[in-house]
Amino acid sequence: MNAQDLLEAAKTHTGLxxxxxxxxxxxxxPTxxxxxAGKxxxxxxxxxxxxxxxxxxPTEVIIEKHMRxxxxxxxxxxxxxxxALPKSAVLLVVVALVVPYNQAHASTIQILQAAKYLLC
Incomplete structure (x- = not known):
C-alpha cells in the first residue's frame, strides 16, 4: 500500500x-x-x-515502506x-527501526537479539 492509498484508506475507515x-x-x-503529493x-x-x-x-505498512x-x-x-518472520518477530524488528539510534542503542540491540531468539 503506497502513501496515497494509505491516506485514502484512513480517510475512508475513519470518515475524517x-x-x-x-x-x-x-x-x-500541510505536512x-x-x-x-510525494514531496x-x-x-x-x-x-x-x-x-x-x-x-x-502497521507491520505490513512499514515493511512495504522500507521495501519501496x-x-x-x-x-x-x-x-x-x-x-520468514512471524508477525510478533517482525513487530520487534519494526520497533527496533523506530527507536532512534542515539537514544536507545542498547535497547535496539536487545530487541534484535530477542527477534533472533524468536526465530531459533
Missing part, C-alpha cells in the same frame, strides 16, 4: 477529512498534503498511526523478513 487525519496523527495538514516522507511512527486509523496491519525505499539488495532482505 485530511485535516482531521493530520490532527489525529499529530502532524500539520500531510506534501506527503500525499516528503513521514516517519515510521506516523505511518504506524496512519495504518491503525486505516484499519490495516530500499535498493535491490535491501528489497530482498525486506522481502525475506516479510516471508
Amino acid at each position: 477529512s485530511q485535516n482531521g487525519l493530520a490532527e489525529a496523527i499529530g502532524i500539520r495538514q 500531510l498534503s506534501q506527503w500525499n 516528503t516522507e513521514l516517519s515510521d511512527e506516523t505511518y504506524i498511526k496512519l495504518a491503525k486509523l486505516a484499519g490495516v496491519d 525505499k530500499a535498493g535491490p539488495e535491501g528489497r530482498k532482505v525486506w522481502a525475506t523478513l516479510a516471508k
Whole structure:
C-alpha cells in the first residue's frame, strides 16, 4: 500500500477529512498534503498511526515502506523478513527501526537479539 492509498484508506475507515487525519496523527495538514503529493516522507511512527486509523496491519505498512525505499539488495532482505518472520518477530524488528539510534542503542540491540531468539 503506497502513501496515497494509505491516506485514502484512513480517510475512508475513519470518515475524517485530511485535516482531521493530520490532527489525529499529530502532524500539520500541510505536512500531510506534501506527503500525499510525494514531496516528503513521514516517519515510521506516523505511518504506524496512519495504518491503525486505516484499519490495516502497521507491520505490513512499514515493511512495504522500507521495501519501496530500499535498493535491490535491501528489497530482498525486506522481502525475506516479510516471508520468514512471524508477525510478533517482525513487530520487534519494526520497533527496533523506530527507536532512534542515539537514544536507545542498547535497547535496539536487545530487541534484535530477542527477534533472533524468536526465530531459533
